[in-house]
Amino acid sequence: MNQQNIEKYLREHKPLVKDNPYFILEVQSKMRKVKGIKVEVDRQNKKTRIALISTLFIGLIVGTFCMVLVYFHPIHLDIEQNKILLQAIQFLENYKSYLPIPIALCAIVLGIFFSREKQDGFFFPLR
Amino acid sequence: MTEERFIHYMKTEQESLRRFLLGLCQGNADMADDIAQEALVRAYVASGTFMGLAKFRTWLFRIAYNCYIDRLRTKDHTSISTASDEALSIPGTYDADESFRYQQLYFALDKLSEKEKACVVLHYFEDRSLKEISSILQIPLGTVKYHLSMGRQHLKQLLQ
Secondary structure (H helix, E strand, O other), X not given: OOHHHHHHHHHHOOOOOOOOHHHHHHHXXXXXXXXXXXXXXXXXXXXXXXXXXXXHHHHHHHHHHHHHHHHHOOOOOOOOOOHHHHHHHHHHHHOHHHOHHHHHHXXXXXXXXXXXXXXXXXXXXXX | OOHHHHHHXXXXXXXXXXXXXXXXXXXXXXXXXXXXXXXXXXXXXHHHHOXXXXXXXXXXXXXXXXXXXXXXXXXOOHHHHHHHHHHHHOOOOOOOOHHHHHHHHHHHHHOOOHHHHHHHHHHHHOOOOHHHHHHHHOOOHHHHHHHHHHHHHHHHHHHO
């Protein structure tokens, strides 16, 4: 059996589905049973979507407000006087070579988290 | 997606979905229908999240394939392969049930890996494009081509 023959054989042997008039009825009966679950799932999804959009808008508004505030009322910080800030800057300066490690860890954690979310999330089917 | 629209899509796609699962389950019609019903119910529950980013058919088949894989994981795989083994042991006569016409093919399909089987079934039984298969099985296009080629090669050996 060569390449074309095998392809022809497979196309000619498509499985035959027996007509089952009860199939749709059974599915519809099951759908009625899970209607409560669907309503709850839809409600949860709607809530999450609203929360996401609200967070985005609040973030934009707060960010804009902060930018405007900084632009119109600039504060000149005296770093020499502010010991905590000075220590923080010194700490970052001393350990700046290790800084990519926690950033990479955070990125990996976020990556794992979102890849897992994909399976049950908004745009992807439930497993 | 409204319920009426979902039911309309379901009626349109049910035969194709059942045939796909029948191929995966090596002719075990009861099991295929059972998985198809489970997939449709899952799709119905998640239909609110369907944003139309993919075709409904692709989305539904992806759910069905996941249901099939879940079934394989939870149930003993032998329950599927026994069906084809039993089918093969029954002497095939001209009057025998139509389904036994496929016993040799089902037996060969049973020997393929799950991914190879899914690629072969989708491409040759359902006439799905490679891109669509890649989307259903959630594997790269190159991997689909590889599985399809390996599946053909294995089937050639098994059916000779």
